[in-house]
Each structure stands twice: as C-alpha cells, then as structure tokens.
Amino acid sequence: MSLKHLGTINMLIVEDDAFNIQLIRSLLAKISDTNIISTDNGLEALKILELEDEKIDMVLLDLHLPGKSGKEVLQFIRKNEKLNDLPVLIISVDGMDEVELRKMGANDFILKPFDIDEFAAKISANLKDTK
Secondary structure, X not given: OOOHHHOEEEEEEEOOOHHHXXXXXXXXXXXXXXXXXXXXXXXXXXXXXXXXXXXXXXXXXXXXXXXXXXXXXXXXXXXXXXXXXXXXXXXXXXXXXXXXXXXXXXXXXXXXXXXXXXXXXXXXXXXXXXO
16 A cells, blocks of 8 residues: 555654664555654653644554653643644554543554554555645
C-alpha cells in the first residue's frame, strides 16, 4: 500500500530504540513521502511539539520512554488546544493498555514487530481526515 497520494507527511517518531526508529524510517520511505523528526525521549518530544515550525501531521509514540512516558506525552497532546486533534498512534509490543490509552485519546495502535501493510493502513486511516 502506498501513501504517496497523501502528499508529504510530517511525522514525529517518539521511540527510545534506535533500531525501531530506523525500521520505521525504512518502512515509511517505501510507502510515502515523509519528513521525519525523531526523538528517543518523551520530554524532548514535548519540546518539539511546542516549538516545531513545521506542522506535524502525525505522532508515532512508544510508551516506555525516558524523560516523560508515552502516556504523559499523549496527555500533553490532548490537553494542548493547538495539538489536541493531532493523530497519535501508539507503537507497542502488546495491546494490553489499548482500552485505557484510547480513552486517553490515542487514535490507533501499531504492534511490534511491524507488518508493513497494517502499518500503512493505520497511518492512511488516521491521516485521511487531516490531509
């Protein structure tokens, strides 16, 4: 599945595993035109979201992060008036907290290891209303 019809996507990846960041970059390069900003720290993610000049179209958010947890980052996004409509997809090894995180405002979940078709479909489904 290609996402090139969506145009250029500005994506923030918040993931503390460098291998997973590279994997996500590689998967996105195959399916879309994406400007990627990445960080391995929840606190740094908050700074990027507050200061970023370029509009962020989507956040891929791991839960277990240094600085601030993924849950804290999600809470910040949903409480911030200029960011509260930003699609946030949780990337996780399990879906155990899915119900709680959806109540907190997570748009969707992508389970690790990544399936490229599922990965593309979930990104497309959550970007279609914003692009």
